[in-house]
Amino acid sequence: MSEVSSTPKPVQELVENGDELPQRYIWRDNGDYGAIDFSVPLATEIPVIDFSLLVSSKSAMDPELLKLRSALSSWGCFQAVNHGIEISLVDQVRKLSREFFHLPKGEKQKYARPTDDFEGYGNDTVMFENQPLDWVDRDMLYDYTAKVREIEEQLLKAMARSLSLPEDSFVIQFGEQPSISARFNYYPPCARPDAVVGLKPHTDGLGITILLQDEQVEGLQLLKDNQWFRIPIMPHALVVNLGDQLEIMSNGIFKSPVHRALTNPTRERNTLAMFCTPDPAQEIGPVEELINDKRPRAFKNIKNYAASYFYYYQQGKSPIDAVRV
DSSP: OOBOOOOOOOHHHHHHHTOOOOGGGSOOOOSSSOOOOSOOOBOTTSOEEEHHHHHHOOSTTSHHHHHHHHHHHHTSEEEEESOSOOHHHHHHHHHHHHHHHTSOHHHHHTTBOOTTOSOSBBSOOOOBTTOOOOSOEEEEEOTTTHHHHHHHHHHHHHHHHHTTSOTTHHHHHTOSSOEEEEEEEEEOOOSOTTTOEEEEEEOOSSSEEEEEOOSSOOOEEEEETTEEEEOOOOTTOEEEEEOHHHHHHTTTSSOOOOEEEEOOSSOOEEEEEEEEEOOTTSOBOOOGGGOSSSSOOOBOOBSOHHHHHHHHHTTTOOGGGGGBO
16 A cells, blocks of 8 residues: 555535545445445434533442443443533634634635644545545644643543542543644535545544534434444533543443544534543553453553554554554
């Protein structure tokens, strides 16, 4: 598979120009995840967790901590309400995102992503000549990170308490220089939603993803027990999605779910994903208290998991399989 440094034309530009759909955007299922399907069930059983109650819960038997453990062990995600981010700020973030993607092309190009970087305006990062592309424009920003830093830390502590661990067990593994990055995703309308995915099926290669969904347009789907489910829209809730690195730290108790984003034939979709990632210099691995005869070590220790993640992800492979024992 040959490497390539060329940058495809942004999908928003393809739509605005009325260009023919490039073949590289056509989704070809390899048999692992099934065809694109808009009629899958709505995931009405995904837990809704009151974050204000979660923070005040101390015992692993407290209802909200029990709900958290169940959510992360079965679905790998949940919807967080009462998370402390003001509704007015949530609405403003959505407004700014839409305004940016509707600026003239020349204005957006001032923030263009270099071919060798992940930050800035652009679309899918291209690493291989025949890599299938996602129907999404990305803009990486950091000015939203302070708004979720406290949520991240409190959530990591609550996860540890839910497993009857010292509450800093996961915080320590995030190291001295963990990062939070913000990515505004813009999915333009697509004339072939039956053939194109907004984001191909994948797990997240970080610690936690905190997602603000579009308040009107569905698109996120999650794979559970070999069945795809649509994630319902709760306008001011945050979708908290576990990543591979916390599945590793929890020795497989918590799950990093496979998920994807579909396109819409007539409506654009805007989301904001916050990626919470451990310090790449910090070695991560299963917490020792979670390794025993009934649950032997499931993963090797590793540093900078994200470095190898994208190599496997862009080939449609499961990166976490490379670190299983």
